[in-house]
Amino acid sequence: MNLVSIVDYGSGNLRSVYNAVKQILNKHTFCSNVKVTNDIKELNKSSHFILPGVGSFKGCLKGFYSNPGLFECLEDNVINKKKAFLGICVGMQMLAQRGFEGGKSKGFGWIDGDVQLFSLKDKSLKIPHIGWNSLSFNNQHPFIGFWKKNSRMNLNKEINAYFVHSYIFKEKLKKNQLLLSNYGHDFTAMVGKENILGTQFHPEKSQKLGLDFLRAFLNWDSRV
Amino acid sequence: MLKKRIIPCLDVNKGRTVKGINFKNLVDAGDPAEQAKIYSEEGADEITFLDITATSDGREAMVNVIKKTSNDCFVPLTVGGGVRSVEDIKKFLLAGADKVSINSAAITNPDLIAQGANIFGNQCIVVAIDAKKNGDKWEVYSHGGRTNSLINAVEWSGFVESKGAGEILLTSMDRDGTKSGFDIELLKQITEKVKIPVVASGGVGKLEHLSEGIILGGASAVLAASVFHFKTFSITEAKNHLQSRKIPVRMDY
Numbered sequence: 001m002n003l004v005s006i007v008d009y010g011s012g013n014l015r016s017v018y019n020a021v022k023q024i025l026n027k028h029t030f031c032s033n034v035k036v037t038n039d040i041k042e043l044n045k046s047s048h049f050i051l052p053g054v055g056s057f058k059g060c061l062k063g064f065y066s067n068p069g070l071f072e073c074l075e076d077n078v079i080n081k082k083k084a085f086l087g088i089c090v091g092m093q094m095l096a097q098r099g100f101e102g103g104k105s106k107g108f109g110w111i112d113g114d115v116q117l118f119s120l121k122d123k124s125l126k127i128p129h130i131g132w133n134s135l136s137f138n139n140q141h142p143f144i145g146f147w148k149k150n151s152r153m154n155l156n157k158e159i160n161a162y163f164v165h166s167y168i169f170k171e172k173l174k175k176n177q178l179l180l181s182n183y184g185h186d187f188t189a190m191v192g193k194e195n196i197l198g199t200q201f202h203p204e205k206s207q208k209l210g211l212d213f214l215r216a217f218l219n220w221d222s223r224v
Numbered sequence: 225m226l227k228k229r230i231i232p233c234l235d236v237n238k239g240r241t242v243k244g245i246n247f248k249n250l251v252d253a254g255d256p257a258e259q260a261k262i263y264s265e266e267g268a269d270e271i272t273f274l275d276i277t278a279t280s281d282g283r284e285a286m287v288n289v290i291k292k293t294s295n296d297c298f299v300p301l302t303v304g305g306g307v308r309s310v311e312d313i314k315k316f317l318l319a320g321a322d323k324v325s326i327n328s329a330a331i332t333n334p335d336l337i338a339q340g341a342n343i344f345g346n347q348c349i350v351v352a353i354d355a356k357k358n359g360d361k362w363e364v365y366s367h368g369g370r371t372n373s374l375i376n377a378v379e380w381s382g383f384v385e386s387k388g389a390g391e392i393l394l395t396s397m398d399r400d401g402t403k404s405g406f407d408i409e410l411l412k413q414i415t416e417k418v419k420i421p422v423v424a425s426g427g428v429g430k431l432e433h434l435s436e437g438i439i440l441g442g443a444s445a446v447l448a449a450s451v452f453h454f455k456t457f458s459i460t461e462a463k464n465h466l467q468s469r470k471i472p473v474r475m476d477y
Contacts, residue, residue, distance in 0.1 A: 016320050
C-alpha cells in the first residue's frame with residue numbers, strides 16, 4: 001500500500017490539498033492512502049510527498065524549520081531514496097537556493113535557482129498575479145511524459161491553471177523548467193528534476209485540470 | 225495569458241442561501257455548497273460567499289459551509305462578512321477558503337489588514353470597499369452600508385494596498401441592486417490608483433455590463449449575485465459574451 005503524505009508544517013490551507021487528493025485516490029491508484037502529517041515515522045513510510053505553502057518564502061521556511069528533524073527526513077526520502085515529491089506554490093519555491101520575499105533567505109537548494117519578485121515592464125499589469133493562466137509544455141521529463149500518456153483531458157488544447165503569487169522561480173538550468181506560463185513575460189509554472197517536482201500554480205484549485213495533474217502525480221512511480 | 229475572472233457570489237444567512245433560487249435537480253435548493261458546485265461546473269473561476277448576518281453565529285455556520293464546499297469543489301473560494309480578527313481569518317482559511325474579505329473591521333482596525341497579510345500572505349487578504357457617491361466624491365461605508373466612514377474611497381484603496389491587501393472587492397452602493405451596470409467612473413479611478421487586482425461588483429443586469437467593467441473600468445474580475453441566482457444568464461453565457469468581446473476567459477472547464 002503506497003501512502004502520500006501532505007507535509008504539515010503549519011502552513012495554512014492543507015485542507016484543500018487533502019480534499020483534492022482524497023477525491024482522486026481509490027483502489028486503482030498507485031497511492032491508495034493519504035495522511036496530513038509532520039510525524040517522521042509516518043513520513044518515512046510514505047511513497048509520495050506533497051509540500052504545500054502559502055504566505056511568504058521566509059515565513060514558510062521559518063515554519064518548516066521549526067519542526068525538528070523534518071528537513072533531514074525529507075532530504076533522506078527525496079534526495080537519497082528518490083521518492084516522488086511535489087511542492088505547491090511556496091512549497092515549490094522552497095526548493096530553490098535563495099528567496100527574497102520578506103528579506104533574503106536560504107531555501108532547500110534542491111533545484112538551482114532563486115525566487116524573485118515579478119519584474120514587469122508593463123505597469124498596467126497587476127501584482128499579485130491572481131487568476132487562471134494558460135500552461136505550455138517546455139522541456140521533457142519522465143513525469144510530463146507519464147501525465148500526457150495517462151491524462152483524461154486533451155492536453156494539446158489550451159489548458160489553464162489557477163495562480164496566486166507575486167514571486168517567481170528563476171532556475172539556473174533551463175532543462176528543469178517543465179511548464180511555462182506568461183504574465184508580461186514567460187515564467188516558470190512547473191519545475192522538475194528527477195523525482196522532485198514543483199508547481200507555481202495550485203492544482204488543488206485548478207478544477208478538472210488540477211485533479212488530472214494530481215492524479216498523474218499520485219500514480220507516478222518516480223523510481224521506475 | 226491571464227484570464228479575466230467571473231465570480232458568482234452567494235449571499236448566506238445562517239448557512240443557507242438567502243435568495244430563494246429555483247435551480248433544477250437540486251436536492252436542497254438553499255444549500256450554498258451545492259450551488260457552489262453547480263457554479264464551478266458551469267465555469268465559475270472563483271466563488272465568493274458573503275455572510276449577510278455578519279454575526280458570530282453566522283460565522284460558525286459559514287465555516288461549515290466552506291468545509292462542505294471545499295470537499296468537492298476545486299476552485300478558489302473567498303469568504304466575507306463579519307470578519308473581525310486574525311482568529312476569524314484563520315478559521316476560514318483552515319476550513320478551506322483561499323481568500324478572506326474584510327470590510328468594516330478594515331475601517332475600525334486597519335492593522336488587521338497588515339496582520340493578516342503578514343501571517344497568511346497578502347494573496348489571501350481581500351479588502352471589500354462599499355462606496356457611495358456623495359457630491360463629487362465617493363465615500364466608504366461600513367456595517368452593510370449603514371455607516372458612512374467619510375473616508376474617500378479612492379484614497380482608501382491606495383491605503384489598503386499599502387497595508388498589504390492582495391485584492392480589492394469594490395462594490396458601488398449606488399448601483400447595487402439596480403441592474404444598471406457597474407459604476408465605471410469609480411471603478412476606473414480605483415483600478416488606476418492601485419497595482420493590486422480589483423474585482424468589480426454591484427449593478428450587473430445584463431451581459432454587456434460584465435464586459436464594460438473589464439474594458440472600460442479596468443477590472444481584473446467581475447462579481448455578480450442575483451443575475452446568476454435568478455438565471456438571467458448563466459456563467460457559461462457570461463463567458464461566451466466576454467469571449468465575443470475579445471476578453472480572454474478560461475473555457476477549459
